[in-house]
Amino acid sequence: MVLFLHDFSFKSPEEVLAEVTGGMRMNHGAAPAQAMPGMGGMTGMMGIGAMATDLNDFEFDAYLANDRTLDDPEIVRVDKGGRVLLRAVNASSMTVLWVDLGATRGNLVAVDGGPCQPYSATRFGFAPGQWLDIEIDLPSDGTALPILALREGTRERTGLILAPSSASISRVADLSEAERPAFSRDMTQEASLSAVAPLAPRLTDRRHTVMLGGAMMPYLWTINGENRGNHTPIPARSGERVEVTLYNMSMMAHPMHLHGHAFQVVGIGMQRIAGALRDTVHVPPMNMVTIAFDAGEAASWMFHCHHMGHLQTGMMTELAVSV
The missing domain is CATH 2.60.40.420 (Cupredoxins -  blue copper proteins)
Known part of the structure; x- marks a missing residue:
């Protein structure tokens, strides 16, 4: 149903x-x-x-x-x-x-x-x-x-x-x-979830820090201080284990969605967890969430906030996966 x-x-x-x-x-x-x-x-x-x-x-x-x-x-x-x-x-x-x-x-x-x-x-x-x-x-x-x-x-x-x-x-x-x-301020549910089939254990090949920013007035939202069309792609190679820490420095939460991949939530704040497999994670205001995934097919994969107002006014970048 x-x-x-x-x-x-x-x-x-x-x-x-x-x-x-x-x-x-x-x-x-x-x-x-x-x-x-x-x-x-x-x-x-x-x-x-x-x-x-x-x-x-x-x-x-x-x-x-x-x-x-x-x-x-x-x-x-x-x-x-x-x-x-x-x-x-x-x-x-x-x-x-x-x-x-x-x-x-x-x-x-x-x-x-x-x-x-x-x-x-x-x-x-x-x-x-x-x-x-x-x-x-x-x-x-x-x-x-x-x-x-x-x-x-x-x-x-x-x-x-x-x-x-x-x-x-x-x-x-x-x-x-x-x-x-x-x-949007309560991570109890997310911290309680764990995947039935988590990512296989392996060393992390690449780590990225991604800053989420913006404000209501003026209504503009950014990733790493940039907005879509003027963004710098996040690099990875196909097959690499990648960790991305999302720091939300704004006063609104952001549901961050990565195209073409399923990722595991592996950190909330400073605490490591073995969390759920997702394609969209909600990042609370003034907090951070870490995700891990194995980079897939070589392509440019859209990575954006799923709040349409935030996306439309700038909160989009891409994961650039190379061979």
């Missing part, structure tokens, strides 16, 4: 971009950033506890689940007490979401198509460009189960409803009672 999520505006993409770049700062959910596990002395050096981070920079007209709102949600008929595999896809252009199962626990078994050791929770976060496979055991009493997608830092939500044929279905409001927390 697929839960396809996206943000919707009656304005054209050009109008949306003109609004966010025109100094109209939509700063919902901004609050002092929290220190991330493993940052150690770096957190104190940056002083991020006294700084405010940004979550959302545009107000969309609707948030859709399989092209519908909670005014008329999709009803998926299921067996009482059965098990479903939910594939949740965050196809939003600029919105980070939580998938919320209410009081029901689910097991996250894959991220971005990469199987991971089951991670049990009632709520799972993901950024634009990411997708989650969640196993859910349905209520044995035959009641309906809303599967909600919550916009981080706000009250907006969307979703669908899993229901046996005999279940009564209650209306779910499109605003929750309280604002939801920020997934």
